Amino acid sequence: MNGIQFPLSVARRLLTTGTKVGTNVLGPLDGYVVSIVVVQPLFSLSLHLECCTPQTDCPFVPIARFGIVAAMSKNAVIGVAGGIPWKISQDRRLFKSLTDKSIMIIGKRTFEEHPKLAHINHTRHCIVVSKSMVDIIANREDASETNIELVRSFPEALSMARVLSTEQVNPVSTSGVGDDDCGLCCWVAGGERLYEEALQHESSAEVHLSVVDVEIDIDAERRTGGVAMFPTPSAWGDRFHEVATTLYPRDGDAPSFTYHVYKRKDE
Helix, strand or coil, X not given: CEEEEECHHHHHHHHHHCXXXXXXXXXXXXXXXXXXXXXXXXXXXXXXXXXXXXXXXXXXXXXXXXXXXXXXXXXCEEEECCECCCCXXXXXXXXXXXXXXXXEEEEHHHHCCCCXXXXXXXXXXXXXXXXXXXXXXXXXXXXXXXXXXEECCXXXXXXXXXXXXXXXXXXXXXXXXXXCCCCCCEEECCCHHHHHHHHHCCCEXXXXXXXXXXXXXXXXXXXXXXXXXXXXXXXXXXXXXXXXXXXXXXXXXXXXXEEEEEEECCC
16 A cells, blocks of 8 residues: 555545556645545545644745746836736747647736736636635636646645646656656746745746836836735846747837747756
8 A cells, every 4th residue: 555645635535536647746835745545446546634743844835936027017017906007018928839729827816907807818828826715716707618726735736736747748848747847837927925835846847037118116016906016036037048039019008028938047
């Protein structure tokens, strides 16, 4: 008999899809760890809840590598009043090309940016990090057409991404499928808090950052609807180095922007 432990949300998915997974995946959720015990025959699974205290060594096991994609103004604004303060078709095409058929991790506000989920319906899986979205997703008819997974924390999202990566084919990858071999099949796409966590995580491998040639009046916007910011380079720049820069000129009413690609220095 072989015991394999997962976060509760991941275990539920495995029990309903029959996904084949590896061993040594372990994770806490609300003080519990789910242990899937593989019994003969291998297709027979039993589910157990085991106590996991803060003193217990039971960390989530994340996906091996993931990327970060964002667009910000010259003064680092990524969102105003829950939306994006510009509309640039070329940047949108770059974003969709980069994340097509991928696993995307986003927060609640990013999920709600578009009423028809047009910003995520090109992905294979969308993992939403929130503690209060079960009813929101359940009541949205358009959500049924996208593979949306709900988790409560960023570490849990990365653990789920690791499992999901074993069942997808990533067209960008040249080395096949599976966690360590899928290339960058997972992308973090906002918002502010998730970017902060992602940029400091040891599995973060690349940053694709569009810097839009506009400046946002931060003080004014904070008084009216709230502003989301991308972390300052001082918080993450020493861990990445720039490998590519492309300038896209103004196109009609759409402002110009510069597309930067950064990679981890230790890779």
